[in-house]
Amino acid sequence: MTQAGPPAAQPNTDDRASTARSHGKAGGSHAPTPSEIAREALLRLATQKIPPTPDNFRELYFQIAGTAAEDAFPVRTLKAIAEALPRSTPQALRLARVFEKAVASGQWSVLRQSMLTISGMQASESRPWAQLIRDLIRELDGHHQHITPGRKRDSLEHVLAACADPEQLHLRLHALVRSWHEQAGSEQHAAIAPKENTPPPATDALGPLLAKLLTGCVTPLADDEALTSEAKAIAALVAAPANPEQVADLAARVDRLIARVTWTADEQREIRQALLNLLRLIVDNVRELIVDDSWLHGQLTLIADTFNQPLDLRLLDDVERRLRTVIDKQSQLKHQLTDAQQKLKSMLAGFIDQLSAFSTSTERYEVVLTESAHRISEAHDIKELSDVVEEVLRETQSTQQSAHRSGEELSRLREQVESANQQIVQLQRELDETSELVRHDPLTGALNRKGLDEALEREIARMRRSGTSLSLALLDVDNFKQINDAHGHVVGDNALRHLARVVKETLRPQDSIARYGGEEFLILLPETEPEQAQIILIRLQRELTRRYFLAQHEHLLITFSAGIACLGDTEDPMKAIERADKAMYAAKRAGKNRVMNSA
Numbered sequence: 358m359t360q361a362g363p364p365a366a367q368p369n370t371d372d373r374a375s376t377a378r379s380h381g382k383a384g385g386s387h388a389p390t391p392s393e394i395a396r397e398a399l400l401r402l403a404t405q406k407i408p409p410t411p412d413n414f415r416e417l418y419f420q421i422a423g424t425a426a427e428d429a430f431p432v433r434t435l436k437a438i439a440e441a442l443p444r445s446t447p448q449a450l451r452l453a454r455v456f457e458k459a460v461a462s463g464q465w466s467v468l469r470q471s472m473l474t475i476s477g478m479q480a481s482e483s484r485p486w487a488q489l490i491r492d493l494i495r496e497l498d499g500h501h502q503h504i505t506p507g508r509k510r511d512s513l514e515h516v517l518a519a520c521a522d523p524e525q526l527h528l529r530l531h532a533l534v535r536s537w538h539e540q541a542g543s544e545q546h547a548a549i550a551p552k553e554n555t556p557p558p559a560t561d562a563l564g565p566l567l568a569k570l571l572t573g574c575v576t577p578l579a580d581d582e583a584l585t586s587e588a589k590a591i592a593a594l595v596a597a598p599a600n601p602e603q604v605a606d607l608a609a610r611v612d613r614l615i616a617r618v619t620w621t622a623d624e625q626r627e628i629r630q631a632l633l634n635l636l637r638l639i640v641d642n643v644r645e646l647i648v649d650d651s652w653l654h655g656q657l658t659l660i661a662d663t664f665n666q667p668l669d670l671r672l673l674d675d676v677e678r679r680l681r682t683v684i685d686k687q688s689q690l691k692h693q694l695t696d697a698q699q700k701l702k703s704m705l706a707g708f709i710d711q712l713s714a715f716s717t718s719t720e721r722y723e724v725v726l727t728e729s730a731h732r733i734s735e736a737h738d739i740k741e742l743s744d745v746v747e748e749v750l751r752e753t754q755s756t757q758q759s760a761h762r763s764g765e766e767l768s769r770l771r772e773q774v775e776s777a778n779q780q781i782v783q784l785q786r787e788l789d790e791t792s793e794l795v796r797h798d799p800l801t802g803a804l805n806r807k808g809l810d811e812a813l814e815r816e817i818a819r820m821r822r823s824g825t826s827l828s829l830a831l832l833d834v835d836n837f838k839q840i841n842d843a844h845g846h847v848v849g850d851n852a853l854r855h856l857a858r859v860v861k862e863t864l865r866p867q868d869s870i871a872r873y874g875g876e877e878f879l880i881l882l883p884e885t886e887p888e889q890a891q892i893i894l895i896r897l898q899r900e901l902t903r904r905y906f907l908a909q910h911e912h913l914l915i916t917f918s919a920g921i922a923c924l925g926d927t928e929d930p931m932k933a934i935e936r937a938d939k940a941m942y943a944a945k946r947a948g949k950n951r952v953m954n955s956a
């Protein structure tokens with residue numbers, strides 16, 4: 358034990374003198390440099406035969422330097438602790454990061470400061486601002502025998518001026534409020550305690566309501582069982598009449614619950630975002646990988662488009678329905694395609710069988726001919742010769758028949774193969790087209806007629822269920838023929854694309870746009886009164902003026918005329934579209950670039 362330890366401490370002055378002497382500066386005022394001290398420490402380890410452990414070296418070093426030995430900073434151990442810290446909630450993550458940063462600094466003073474910050478953060482997290490402000494107001498308004506309102510204000514001003522850091526401010530305010538509360542004394546407690554026979558305050562009725570609110574709000578928020586049961590436990594206590602101590606305890610529990618619910622909600626938001634990012638990544642990668650199965654592209658594009666706009670239940674529902682339709686149709690087609698391919702395979706097998714049967718029969722015919730030639734050369738009489746000739750004739754006839762049959766069979770098979778092949782090509786084309794055909798107009802990406810029919814059906818059902826208004830707006834590009842004539846059809850196509858894009862980006866996610874005709878579009882505006890629809894369409898016109906269309910370096914202003922109709926409760930949607938159409942023509946007649954409401 359003693360052997361492993363450093364020698365008994367020598368007077369510091371001697372040590373320093375000895376260090377200085379060893380460098381030939383006896384009596385001088387020079388303070389040894391760290392490397393001189395280190396060298397001297399090593400020398401002593403050797404001369405005094407002290408085991409050269411890091412601790413012994415440190416001890417000697419500080420003895421020679423004449424300063425207090427500071428404990429070594431155990432970076433590795435502290436890093437291991439930092440890594441082991443929980444990070445499952447935003448608050449835990451924040452605390453872990455503060456600690457990690459302090460460890461990385463390698464200094465005790467920074468670590469000490471960070472621990473103070475962490476404890477401050479925990480105190481403020483577990484006692485949030487809302488409650489502190491509530492307490493502060495209560496204490497400011499309350500009567501205190503020995504503290505005048507002016508003094509309270511001064512103290513508050515002082516704390517506010519002294520603390521820039523929110524954590525510190527929270528701590529100081531909390532201390533101030535507590536000191537006022539404690540100074541209020543027991544008389545005040547007695548004053549606020551309910552007297553016997555006093556009718557229960559009206560706020561008592563709030564208890565059950567608060568209980569309901571608590572369980573109602575917290576239960577769906579968290580999958581966390583502990584959180585939900587804590588909410589229920591608090592709700593049970595809140596509902597029952599409570600004495601002041603219970604109220605104080607409840608207030609603290611409610612504070613903690615609020616903090617936990619907030620973290621849980623934050624966490625869930627982060628998880629949702631991370632999942633979305635993950636899905637985007639998967640969808641993008643799958644799209645990159647699929648080269649042959651172009652029919653899958655339609656579905657993947659739909660999913661990718663959905664994730665690029667703010668998520669909304671209605672939108673997700675819409676995507677699900679569309680995907681289902683496409684998937685059903687595609688699985689049918691895939692099935693038929695597999696059947697057709699199977700048929701083709703078995704036909705090809707039959708074709709090959711037929712060919713080999715034919716070649717067998719011709720081989721046999723050759724053998725018979727060779728044998729017959731031999732028999733003719735060996736024949737001695739006419740009878741023998743006529744037998745051979747008869748056999749040759751019979752064989753020739755049978756080979757001819759077989760060749761004929763094979764020829765017919767082969768041409769029938771060829772026809773079948775061709776038709777199966779055509780069917781396969783057709784099915785493959787249909788498969789490729791389904792995802793687009795089912796939902797969108799290929800030029801503009803707006804809904805096509807089928808997509809529109811579905812959207813109308815859905816929105817009408819929703820309108821009837823919710824009792825809200827559904828407005829329809831029919832818009833027609835002004836002077837579109839001139840655009841085509843002046844700049845060509847391709848520019849005209851691009852102008853339509855531009856218009857559809859601006860409409861999609863300007864309207865709400867729940868609105869739908871469908872291509873109704875060449876340069877006509879129908880917009881469905883759920884939960885929208887016709888007056889609002891008019892404002893929306895005018896906003897759209899302004900947006901189009903702002904986001905002009907660039908045609909071969911020339912800015913083209915695209916305008917449209919629109920008619921609006923609000924669908925009646927039992928009205929046939931086609932009738933409402935007709936009314937919108939009439940209003941749109943009225944807008945054209947009135948000078949174009951305007952929006953009109955149908956009567």
Ligand SMILES: Nc1nc2c(ncn2[C@@H]2O[C@H](COP(=O)(O)OP(=O)(O)OP(=O)(O)O)[C@@H](O)[C@H]2O)c(=O)[nH]1
Nearest residue numbers: 833834835836837838839841846847849850875876
């Ligand atoms: N480029 C392009 N042109 C189209 C498309 N569909 C329709 N058109 C053209 O749109 C033009 C519509 O012309 P009109 O019906 O006379 O209407 P307009 O020129 O817009 O005149 P107003 O409606 O009275 O303002 C026609 O020339 C069509 O050929 C399309 O998909 N692409």
